[in-house]
Amino acid sequence: MSGYWCEAALIEADGGPTVATGVRLETQDGRIAGLISGARPEPGDQVLNGVVFPAAANAHSHAFHRILRGRTHDGRGDFWVWREQMYRSAGELTPEKYEKLATAVFAEMVVAGFSSVGEFHYVHHQPDGRPYAERHAMELALARAAMAAGIRLTLLDTLYLAGGVGANGVAAPLSGEQVRFGDADAHAWLDRLSSLRAQVSGAFPPEMVSVGAALHSVRGVPEQDLKIVAEHLPADIPLHIHLSEQPAENDACEKAYGVTPAGLLARHGLLTRRLSAVHATHLTPEDIRLLGEAGSTVVMCPSTEADLADGIGPARALSDAGVSIALGTDQHAAIDPWTEMRALENGERLGSGQRGRFTPRELLAAATDGATAAMATPVMPAALRTGAVCDLMAVAPDSIRTAGSVAQQFPFSATASDVTDVVIGGRLMASGGSHQSLGQPGSLLTEALKSFS
Incomplete structure (x- = not known):
């Protein structure tokens, strides 16, 4: 002792x-x-x-997006400048380069005060979509990086099947830049996920590295595949999804399926206590009610949402409805738990014209037990x-x-x-x-x- x-x-x-x-x-x-x-x-x-x-927890990370910090603002730095750089960076990743990069990013998190991270990971295969000779090469590279940095990792292996959805519900194929993100279908992903869980559990301490699941978005996972996931995903792992980050996502979903993204998840029983909806910036009152009644978590990433001009999400309304609020750093415009806490409250103040939307105690909770409850790492209370x-x-x-x-x-x-x-x-x-x-x-x-x- x-x-x-x-x-x-x-x-x-x-x-x-x-x-x-x-x-x-x-x-x-x-x-x-x-x-x-x-x-x-x-x-x-x-x-x-x-x-x-208590150390902070980072409930939403894309480690390779750290490449983008300070490099996506040419001209006026619109979304298309950011998107072009993001795809170029994703295309340059190899297991060796990603392990070195992620080790540095995770070390930055540790020094900043984070002790755990949920890594929303979708760069699975070679750039042409073919698997690596070691099936889980990219995933194991991230696990080794976390161990080197000493940070607790929930590796959120992501299902990404479509490049978008049309008004008739027909999925668009993955683009050339996206093919390395995909799997043949939802069943193939479930098989790969099962294999990854077995390999990780045999190679790493469970309190340090564990595997969860993620759906990229309702744009990236068509409805028929949501049904398969709802029926077959193991019940003992967390599930994350990008949800209603942009109004265009909501419009496409409503045209294709007649409901909002939150409504589509509810249709298939995916709105549950284990679900973490990331961003949730553009929600209807009904969406907020559904998420609250399910006891789901919403992971907000205020610095990234500001950087990408996503908008200000309804954090106070969600919390009042029964949603647990968590914080993440997403594309790492900043890696700083205190900055994310402050930005959450400041966004509420800017949107409402009122001070004191969240208490300091609530902000600390969002950065600790709110975030760790969304992961498969030990829950970190807001006080020792x-x-x-x-x-x-x-x-x-x-x-x-x-x-x-x-x-x-x-x-x-x-x-x-x-x-x-x-x-x-x-x-x-x-x-x-x-x-x-x-x-x-x-x-x-x-x-x-x-x-x-």
Whole structure:
């Protein structure tokens, strides 16, 4: 058994989360085995200065999109500039290049305060659509990258069958840039998913790497395939989907199927507590009701949604309807849990003209247990407690951003630059902006990005 002594920490208490001083954590098997406040450090304790919070969880990531940061704004940087660069980057990926890139991206997440990530993964095959000699080469590359970075990974293997859907419901074929994303049909994907789960479970610790499922979108998965997934997808894994990110998606779905994307999922029994709808920016009141009654999660990625001009999603209305809100970094316009928390509230303020749409406590919950509940990794509570996994981030209270801030209001002042130490599974993984075993993420990223145009 080992220990951490925290100068201050956000802990669970009878009256709700509170910041206590002199908090000593005893850890065993990667979990918090004991917690007392008002304590002094004991010999051998690792000292964490500042205010210690539960580490954050990133519920939606496309690791290769990190290539796009700061490179899709030529001219006015419209959607087509972004799309062209995204497809070019996807086409240049190989298992070796992706492992190196993802290792750097995951290291950036760890240093920023994330201890788990849901990787929405659809680059499965060679650029011409043929499988690799090692069937799961791309997926295993991502798993190895996560292990190298020490981050918990839920690999969300994605079904992507169509390039769009016509008004008559007939699916458009995948384009040349998309063929490496696809499988022969939904049954072939289910078979590949089963094989991947077996291989991952035999090769990696389950508390660190696990497999979930994703549907790219109702544009990418025609209705007849949604039916197959609903009937045959194992019940014990999470399911994610991009939902109503753009009005054009809703229009196409309604023309083809007579309902919204949320309505189409409900038609086939796919709106459940295990479902995480990503973005959910353009919803009808009925969509919100359906998602709330199902107890589904909505994963919002405010920095990406702003970067892509998606719009401001109805986060407050969804939460009030019973939806669990989670946060992700999607295309990694920023990798910063505090920035995403703040952007969620700021978007609500801009859309409603009102302050205080979410409390700081609710924002912290969206970045912790809201996000981990959507994944297959251990659930991370919004405040430290005995029995929880020992995933921690320490935040400097005296930086130029946080000086004078009330610690529980750090969602409105802190950034990833204020994260001084990160612990995952009871092990110190990052300190002073550097990964303990990999070094500076900036150097890793600079080297990895040299392989891409």
